[in-house]
Amino acid sequence: MMTLGVTVVAFIIRLWHLGQPSAVMFDESVYAKDAFSLYQYGYEGTWGVAGVADVAVVHGDTSSLTPVGSFAQHPEVGKWLIGAGEMLFGMNPFGWRFAAAVFGTLLVFVVIRLGRRLSGSVMVGCLAGLFITVDGLSFTMSRIAMLDIFQVFFIVAGVAAVVADRDFYRGKLAGILENTPGASLNGRPGPFVFRPWLIVAGVVFGLGCATKWNTVYPLAVFAVLSVVWSISARHLAGARRAAWWSLLVDGAQAFVSMVVVPVLVYIASWAGWLATSGGYDRSWGVQNQSDWVVRYFGTALGSLWQYTLAMYAWHTGPVMASINHPYASNPLGWPVVARTISLYAEADDSFDTVRVVTGLGTPLLWWGAAAAMLFGLVWCIVRRDWRWLVTILAMCSTWVPWFFTNRGSLFAFYALTMIPFMAIGLAMALGMFVKALKPKWRRLGIMLVGVFVALVILDFAFNYPIYAGQWLPISHWQWRIWLPGWA
Numbered sequence: 001m002m003t004l005g006v007t008v009v010a011f012i013i014r015l016w017h018l019g020q021p022s023a024v025m026f027d028e029s030v031y032a033k034d035a036f037s038l039y040q041y042g043y044e045g046t047w048g049v050a051g052v053a054d055v056a057v058v059h060g061d062t063s064s065l066t067p068v069g070s071f072a073q074h075p076e077v078g079k080w081l082i083g084a085g086e087m088l089f090g091m092n093p094f095g096w097r098f099a100a101a102v103f104g105t106l107l108v109f110v111v112i113r114l115g116r117r118l119s120g121s122v123m124v125g126c127l128a129g130l131f132i133t134v135d136g137l138s139f140t141m142s143r144i145a146m147l148d149i150f151q152v153f154f155i156v157a158g159v160a161a162v163v164a165d166r167d168f169y170r171g172k173l174a175g176i177l178e179n180t181p182g183a184s185l186n187g188r189p190g191p192f193v194f195r196p197w198l199i200v201a202g203v204v205f206g207l208g209c210a211t212k213w214n215t216v217y218p219l220a221v222f223a224v225l226s227v228v229w230s231i232s233a234r235h236l237a238g239a240r241r242a243a244w245w246s247l248l249v250d251g252a253q254a255f256v257s258m259v260v261v262p263v264l265v266y267i268a269s270w271a272g273w274l275a276t277s278g279g280y281d282r283s284w285g286v287q288n289q290s291d292w293v294v295r296y297f298g299t300a301l302g303s304l305w306q307y308t309l310a311m312y313a314w315h316t317g318p319v320m321a322s323i324n325h326p327y328a329s330n331p332l333g334w335p336v337v338a339r340t341i342s343l344y345a346e347a348d349d350s351f352d353t354v355r356v357v358t359g360l361g362t363p364l365l366w367w368g369a370a371a372a373m374l375f376g377l378v379w380c381i382v383r384r385d386w387r388w389l390v391t392i393l394a395m396c397s398t399w400v401p402w403f404f405t406n407r408g409s410l411f412a413f414y415a416l417t418m419i420p421f422m423a424i425g426l427a428m429a430l431g432m433f434v435k436a437l438k439p440k441w442r443r444l445g446i447m448l449v450g451v452f453v454a455l456v457i458l459d460f461a462f463n464y465p466i467y468a469g470q471w472l473p474i475s476h477w478q479w480r481i482w483l484p485g486w487a
Contacts, residue, residue: 002126003112010133011105014142018101019094021469024054025144025344025357032096032145033057034072035083037065042272043279044079046070060091069280073314077269078147078211096145104142107153107420108132114160115424117167118387119431127453128427131369132420134460136467137361141416143468144343144357147211152417154208155218158201159394159421162222165197166229173237184238189245198226198257205258206265213315218397218417223258225393227251229386267304274300281307320407328409329485331402334418335370337361339485341412344469354477357469359413360486364459368452369422372429387428395421 037045047053048064085098116125177183208215230250234243273279284306285299294302329339344357380388398417437445
């Protein structure tokens with residue numbers, strides 16, 4: 001019931017006035033329109049002049065859309081989901097933001113379940129979910145038609161599936177040992193165990209990659225971790241040196257589940273583009289039949305391969321490397337919200353009153369979570385605690401790669417993929433704090449945790465106007481600019 005309660009609260013506050021501001025915010029100019037086009041043609045068509053088309057689509061006018069294929073910089077799953085909301089509620093701000101609100105709510109649910117499994121406590125899991133519920137960045141990105149909220153849901157779900165596989169696999173080995181003399185493998189490698197949770201992980205990670213490519217980093221990390229856990233489990237079961245056979249037996253299964261399956265999911269996500277002929281670069285395979293990919297895999301997949309290369313070249317090429325943006329941020333500052341991003345802004349004629357939507361994580365939450373992750377890193381190294389290993393690897397696999405990217409501008413909202421694991425880490429650290437106290441001090445410890453949680457909620461409430469795009473006097477906006485990088 002606690003899980004359901006937190007999830008319902010998250011959905012209500014994300015849905016409240018979802019259609020406001022009634023305008024195209026930030027990259028909704030791309031994704032809301034591309035999503036609508038997918039349901040019309042099966043691929044991204046070409047719209048009229050961006051500014052004019054944006055004003056028109058707010059009022060449901062899609063007449064500037066043409067079937068001429070346009071170049072898209074990201075895969076299609078997130079856009080198909082955005083489009084589903086448009087099909088349900090119309091081509092308007094509420095319609096194109098509805099799917100983001102749903103998946104932002106589902107994110108809270110999977111964070112609770114993963115936090116519960118890692119901590120062994122429903123209370124800790126629900127606390128982690130509550131933190132995501134009142135995190136300003138998670139809230140804001142759940143109310144805008146962009147791809148990131150879908151990606152982060154798939155990443156957290158993928159990590160949760162790998163953790164579930166760990167439990168399932170060890171449970172199966174334990175069951176086998178119950179019927180084994182001496183309850184040990186006695187130097188034998190042990191039997192093959194079919195692992196459905198790894199397939200689930202491959203599917204959801206594949207959907208994440210089919211939303212934004214950088215999902216491949218946590219996918220790779222947790223694919224390797226699943227094999228490491230397999231070797232460890234067989235060793236504990238008495239396989240001794242034969243546990244290394246796990247590299248062959250379990251490694252092959254992990255390869256199929258975590259490499260082959262995601263590739264198939266990625267290809268399937270392009271079904272609309274593959275089934276039609278008007279998409280960007282769709283005819284490349286027909287025009288280049290001597291290419292080796294076309295010869296071995298056909299014209300359709302050859303065209304998709306070429307399109308994928310073109311997207312990769314765009315992301316890593318000189319155009320992206322040379323872009324400078326006023327809201328660019330250094331990844332080093334993401335865990336402590338050193339920089340924000342303005343997703344929408346308008347003012348009255350006198351500039352006395354403003355309306356903004358700001359990508360700002362709830363400050364007290366992020367600062368506390370950053371400190372908790374440092375504690376968790378030390379605890380993991382000293383105690384070899386696999387639970388903290390999961391949170392740290394998950395956070396770092398979505399953060400560290402940005403330090404090596406060839407892009408001129410990075411944005412603070414990319415840190416959205418980090419906060420679910422930071423929230424879980426913070427909830428776990430608070431739980432450990434209370435549990436470590438002597439019984440006579442435990443009530444005081446619970447009260448201190450309660451005060452901290454209350455302050456986080458109040459911090460979110462204080463900043464709510466700049467998360468939800470409410471009108472407020474410019475002086476009130478200035479009250480919320482605590483650091484130079486937030487303006």
